[in-house]
Amino acid sequence: MKIADITSFITCPRLAYFRIHFGEDRANEYHAAREIFLSLRKGLGYEWAYERFRSLYPDSDDIFKEAASKFRYSEELERIEPLEWEVFFESEKLGLKGVVDEITKSGEFMVVMLRKARDTFSFKERMRMAAISLISEIESGHAYYAFDGVLKKYTAARRDRYNVLRILEKLRRIEKGFMPERREGERCKSCEYRESCEARPSTFLSRFF
Numbered sequence: 001m002k003i004a005d006i007t008s009f010i011t012c013p014r015l016a017y018f019r020i021h022f023g024e025d026r027a028n029e030y031h032a033a034r035e036i037f038l039s040l041r042k043g044l045g046y047e048w049a050y051e052r053f054r055s056l057y058p059d060s061d062d063i064f065k066e067a068a069s070k071f072r073y074s075e076e077l078e079r080i081e082p083l084e085w086e087v088f089f090e091s092e093k094l095g096l097k098g099v100v101d102e103i104t105k106s107g108e109f110m111v112v113m114l115r116k117a118r119d120t121f122s123f124k125e126r127m128r129m130a131a132i133s134l135i136s137e138i139e140s141g142h143a144y145y146a147f148d149g150v151l152k153k154y155t156a157a158r159r160d161r162y163n164v165l166r167i168l169e170k171l172r173r174i175e176k177g178f179m180p181e182r183r184e185g186e187r188c189k190s191c192e193y194r195e196s197c198e199a200r201p202s203t204f205l206s207r208f209f
């Protein structure tokens with residue numbers, strides 16, 4: 001299971017089902033913003049970020065340009081010294097793995113996000129960082145909102161870790177083939193699995209998931 005499966009699950013449990021079983025890696029602005037962040041933190045610039053992005057997503061130049069026009073590099077980042085980037089962690093016990101964007105010299109993690117929607121962390125943001133905390137065994141870290149140029153500190157709460165474990169239990173069932181109930185909402189309008197999802201109605205059992 002990947003950390004991204006947890007965030008997909010929070011967006012929509014069915015979306016997690018489709019991504020786990022039929023997921024493809026498609027370019028989006030988050031991928032581009034992450035490359036820009038990594039490149040700037042390494043002192044390598046936008047051109048390098050573009051080369052890396054293009055090597056993974058050859059036909060997505062417009063996405064990169066759009067993300068580059070929105071990207072903000074905050075001077076606040078300068079007070080945090082990086083130690084290493086793109087560090088892979090895996091917890092066999094939890095059956096969970098993920099790549100952490102940056103580990104800092106102060107022994108914290110840093111993850112790239114796009115927009116800061118509110119003052120406090122959303123549930124999805126907290127779950128993402130709690131999952132990182134669980135697999136890396138690092139208590140605290142920072143979220144960098146790349147399109148706002150805002151840095152925000154996170155410290156893992158016990159309740160957050162507990163909620164990650166609850167979600168993992170559900171994801172295990174999804175991994176084994178259980179399809180959650182369809183939840184019609186705003187997200188469905190832009191969902192890449194809309195057609196397949198509409199073709200598969202909710203079952204009686206899925207209502208109790």
Ligand code: SF4
Binds near residue numbers: 184189191
């Ligand atoms: S169409 Fe809606 S309910 Fe179905 S997977 Fe997508 S977001 Fe979820």
